[in-house]
Amino acid sequence: MDMALIRLDHVTKYYRDRLALSDVSLSFEPSEWVFITGPSGAGKSTLLRLVSLAERPSRGRVETERGMRRAIGMLGQEFRLLNDRNVYENIAIACRISGVWDKDEIRQRVTPLLDEMGLRSMEGLFPGQLSAGEKQRVALARALVRHPRILIADEPTGNLDPAAAAQIFSLMRQYRDRETLVLVATHAEDWTQRHPGRVIRLEQGVVRSDQARAESGATVPDGAPRADSGGGI
């Protein structure tokens, strides 16, 4: 039985005449921890935008369940918080967007996240009053409050110091253990060493490698999710 949450089938993406992704075929399953790595311009962000259903491919297909878009949580390098709302409201807005309007239900969803992220004492503060690490934790809480089936993080630690970055990875890791597919785009290879999982390497819009990496850092040839890229793995 096919367990894939989302599948890219011979996907190619152009921006005007520029080729961003070429003939990529990948599939992702629940509870997977996936790093998308590669140099700048390799196509990491494009791949994430396609997986998040924010964009459509120029060729090929992105297959997933209906309504999946609302089950995707996004985390970016920029914290992108609403500056005129406090921490609690920044998280609660995601509930309302997904159709949850009951005040008590929103409170029940937001409060545990505030606790997990260490933000409980800051729920009344506004983004301008927070450090970079705190802002990113608010952004992560917002991404998680809708209980996403897919969490997509695009360079989530790019603006954080090492301690804050480690905290963000640790928090994301917890959610992978809760059946959530976590996709992390990064060009910082050291994170792929510290957090074992599947590593997909892109170069010039083509998948160069797709392999699972064990705790020790060694690759795991068997049983690892496979890419089926015509781009020349």
Add this chain to the structure above:
Amino acid sequence: MGPLRYLVTELWRTLSRHRTLCLASILSTSSILLILLLFMMVLTGVDNYTQQLESREEISIFLNEGLSRADVDVLAGRLRLMAGVDSIRFVSKDEAWDQFRIDVGDEALLQAVGGNPLPASFVVRPKPEYRTAEGVRSIARQAETLPNVEDVRYAGEWVLRAEQVTRTLHQIGALLGIIILIGVLFVVGATTRLAVQARLDSIHLIHSLGGGFLFTEAPYLAEGFVLATISSIITILVARGIHDSLAEGLFHLPMPSTEVLLGFTATGGLLGLLGSWIAVATLPRKWLL
């Protein structure tokens, strides 16, 4: 918090954050709407005046001096047979003089006049379908041709002219209405655009979270509607003030009826909604995506 309450909260947030912009929009829109409402009030006054003139549809037919009772009866018979005549009433010289005395009221002036110079007359009331300027005029023209008639007086000419003036004013009003409509659309639309530009980051973010119409566009449509409705209400209050200040003087500007004012407010609000909708709908898509 339901969607409606969210919308109200967002509206309040926008209005309080962009106070100066909103105030400028309200003042501009009110100024434009005031021109239209004052013109409507002038038009209402002219309409009332025309209606008063139209109520003076009776025709006075003055008779030659020294007519016998038989001559008067013959004339009365011919008047009754004329097309458009509903009823006639004979006013004798004495009755005319008595009425004149009541109207003038100054005994010294009446003594200066000497004897009764007023002629006897028939007052003709047209049938309802002839109670127009054209109808009154046609009866008067027929009456002028009758024997023993010295003069015929009626208000028809004035009614006709007043009707022409009213028609012209209504046409000007319609044109003015269109210009005002475009003006309101422009002002509210420009305000909405500025509000959208000021909050583009928030809109992008909410859109990226999957927020649809309610979160990205509805707050601005509501803002346009509310700003224009507030402007309409302020316009009515200012017009009421002008009306009250003129009430003591000769020049009187009547306020339109409550129904018309409610319609004015609703139209203002809908124009605001339309203006903001056009502004949002014509935004470059890249601004919202």
